[in-house]
Amino acid sequence: MSFETALRCRECGREYPLMPIYSCEFCFGPLEVAYDYDAIREATSRDRIAAGPTTLWRYAELLPCDPAYRVDLGTGFTPLLRADRLARAIGLDTLWLKNDTVNPTWSFKDRVVSVAIARAREFGFEAMACASTGNLANSVAAHAAHAGMAAYVFIPHDLEEGKVVGSAVYGPTLVMVEGSYDDVNRLCSEVAGTRPWAFVNINVRPYYAEGSRTLAFEVAEQLGWRAPDRCVAPMASGSLFTKIWKGFQELHKVGLLDTAPHTRMSGAQAAGSSPIATAFKHGTFNFVPQKPNTIARSLAIGNPADGYYALKVMEETGGGAELATDDEIVAGMRLLAETEGIFAETAGGVTIACLKRLVESGAIRRDEETVAFITGGGLKTIEALADKLTPAVRVPANAAAFDLALAEHRTLVGAGAAGGA
Amino acid sequence: MAKRRVRFTFEPQLIKEPVIYRLGQEFRLVTNIRMADVDEDVGWVVLELEGEPAEIDRGIAWAEQQGVRVDPALGDVVEG
Numbered sequence: 455m456s457f458e459t460a461l462r463c464r465e466c467g468r469e470y471p472l473m474p475i476y477s478c479e480f481c482f483g484p485l486e487v488a489y490d491y492d493a494i495r496e497a498t499s500r501d502r503i504a505a506g507p508t509t510l511w512r513y514a515e516l517l518p519c520d521p522a523y524r525v526d527l528g529t530g531f532t533p534l535l536r537a538d539r540l541a542r543a544i545g546l547d548t549l550w551l552k553n554d555t556v557n558p559t560w561s562f563k564d565r566v567v568s569v570a571i572a573r574a575r576e577f578g579f580e581a582m583a584c585a586s587t588g589n590l591a592n593s594v595a596a597h598a599a600h601a602g603m604a605a606y607v608f609i610p611h612d613l614e615e616g617k618v619v620g621s622a623v624y625g626p627t628l629v630m631v632e633g634s635y636d637d638v639n640r641l642c643s644e645v646a647g648t649r650p651w652a653f654v655n656i657n658v659r660p661y662y663a664e665g666s667r668t669l670a671f672e673v674a675e676q677l678g679w680r681a682p683d684r685c686v687a688p689m690a691s692g693s694l695f696t697k698i699w700k701g702f703q704e705l706h707k708v709g710l711l712d713t714a715p716h717t718r719m720s721g722a723q724a725a726g727s728s729p730i731a732t733a734f735k736h737g738t739f740n741f742v743p744q745k746p747n748t749i750a751r752s753l754a755i756g757n758p759a760d761g762y763y764a765l766k767v768m769e770e771t772g773g774g775a776e777l778a779t780d781d782e783i784v785a786g787m788r789l790l791a792e793t794e795g796i797f798a799e800t801a802g803g804v805t806i807a808c809l810k811r812l813v814e815s816g817a818i819r820r821d822e823e824t825v826a827f828i829t830g831g832g833l834k835t836i837e838a839l840a841d842k843l844t845p846a847v848r849v850p851a852n853a854a855a856f857d858l859a860l861a862e863h864r865t866l867v868g869a870g871a872a873g874g875a
Numbered sequence: 876m877a878k879r880r881v882r883f884t885f886e887p888q889l890i891k892e893p894v895i896y897r898l899g900q901e902f903r904l905v906t907n908i909r910m911a912d913v914d915e916d917v918g919w920v921v922l923e924l925e926g927e928p929a930e931i932d933r934g935i936a937w938a939e940q941q942g943v944r945v946d947p948a949l950g951d952v953v954e955g
Contacts, residue, residue: 465910482880482909482921482948563955585953610953635953642952655954690955740917743884743944752955757882759950801955830955 574652588617670701692764722808
């Protein structure tokens, strides 16, 4: 059983039936799923959730799809790791990392796609589609394969090889679009209106986007059913960021949190694709679209669909936004890996770099219990680290040569980095 | 006839220019504004353009030549 009641325009509030539609016919505002929270309160409980599967489907009553249609690759309920070494390095007392690199296709996109494909099957679609710079493409292709559905995946022609292979292996129709980022956007907007496919981030977007709320559900449950003081999350379209906040609020509405969430929401963007963070720093809700130019391609959205709503969440929660240069992104990836053993993609580097800046500037106080969201795995973006890591020690296969090489290596990089043996 | 929903973003120096009026006068297009906001840094308008597909393309190309940024109305569809 599911508890969604309608699609509601986020601008004018008009309601629409639960259909594969995504924008208001009157004001063109985006549609969002509305729920019967009283019924959810009756149907769910902390004990019921605890007895559920160790995936995002433990929150089935809060998802806008019939779980009977779920395509379950084991997404969600990812670790929330205490990160004391990283906390000390950047000057926080308590830091947690929500590690979504361990999802089935190694990114948080498995959450949104899980919900989108369940709803698409419920609507009777036989094919899934998306336009993506990598993570979403990987996830749609994998879930469609698991469900035995056709998949049409549109990607820029110059995508990193790891992300191309990470989609192609599942056997979708992989369309490499020639031209600029804007050209890919334009083609996919046109195609989406003419094909009988569930385009996850277009005609089923209202349902798809709701999957991100499970990050908030899990964090609250893993903290013992309470919300943290601060969240730091990467922003591309801004959807993930807004849905985390929405998720915390909903938990209180349905009685799973005893008190209203007090969490301050901080967003992280790459300097080369920062329309939301730039608008925040200028004190306006009217962001200026940009042409993305950053190594963090999973965050490279120049015209963010939820940019305005992300800025409203910052205002509502007393949060904010920060941006990080490409060099800082790489440094953030290394800091996360070297202090906590988590290899994140460039988006994770953005989050850690921005968290560091926010603490250094005093925007985040040392005593705020903070959760940072690590949304994708590092093997997808190894190109970003080319020539940026400590070189390996190469030796002939004899002990004397090894001793000599190790001594030289310690001189080169410092004894601490070379290990304590 | 076709319809296309777009978002025009105007830099400050363009805010006083009657770009949308001229779009309706100089091209065979019907312009229908649904949402808009303007502040001192930027202005944006979400509107629907109705006309022959090729005429819509010509009108958008002209607007871009004037310095207007034109995007899909509901943001980028390409995601990470």
